Amino acid sequence: MHPLDNPAWASLTGPHAHFAERRGNALRYPVEVSPFVALPADPEPADWEDMAALAGPGGLVPFAAFAATPPEGWExxxxxxxVQLSGEDVMGAPDPEAVILGPGDVPDMLDLVERARPGPFAIRTFEMGTYLGIRRDGVLVAMAGERLHPPGWTEVSAVCTDEAFRGQGLGSRLVLAVAAGIRDRGEIPFLHxxxxxxxxxxxYQALGFRLRRQAMFPAVRVPADVPVA
Known part of the structure; x- marks a missing residue:
């Protein structure tokens, strides 16, 4: 199986294994890092039981680019x-205005995420990889970074720009800057x-990314009355 066919599983059993909270074949990131969980391709009933034990009765389990059918009773x-786009042809380009964002920038990152709504982002998401930002008059107005990390690949994510600064190409510049760092490690960027x-x-296609496949992002709730060993 290609690593991008089940990217959260490939990440949590590979380069992001140090993040993994695990019960049998059920894995997840700490919630303050990412909401995503993972199961192997074609999970067995026992794997879903492990996920129920990991998430707890009534727990919400969001999957990334994963289309397995949950058991009866799971909502x-x-x-x-x-869509999933791969960047075999994307070399990237460093950006002189982009700065590396770290722990001290988290409040500004969360504030930008609240304004721009790029998708899930928590207080430790920046630990998943390198995050770059552009500031204007000290205010963080654009950001992009690395999220899922299957072997040999790194996802470019959290691409967002403050509404007042859109149309200036900041997002494109940051995507290419993040991609350049990924390429420097000998890996290939991809996107969802x-x-x-x-x-x-x-x-993204104008930047050189190519459509690889359609991808579903389901969020499934563990039954409240599921027996947990």
């Missing part, structure tokens, strides 16, 4: 249709985007 709370976000998809 699919949400399911976002997305919501299928309805055609503007972002066109932008």
């Amino acid at each position: 699919v709370v949400d399911s976002v249709e997305g 985007a919501a299928a309805f976000n055609t503007t972002a998809i066109r932008l």
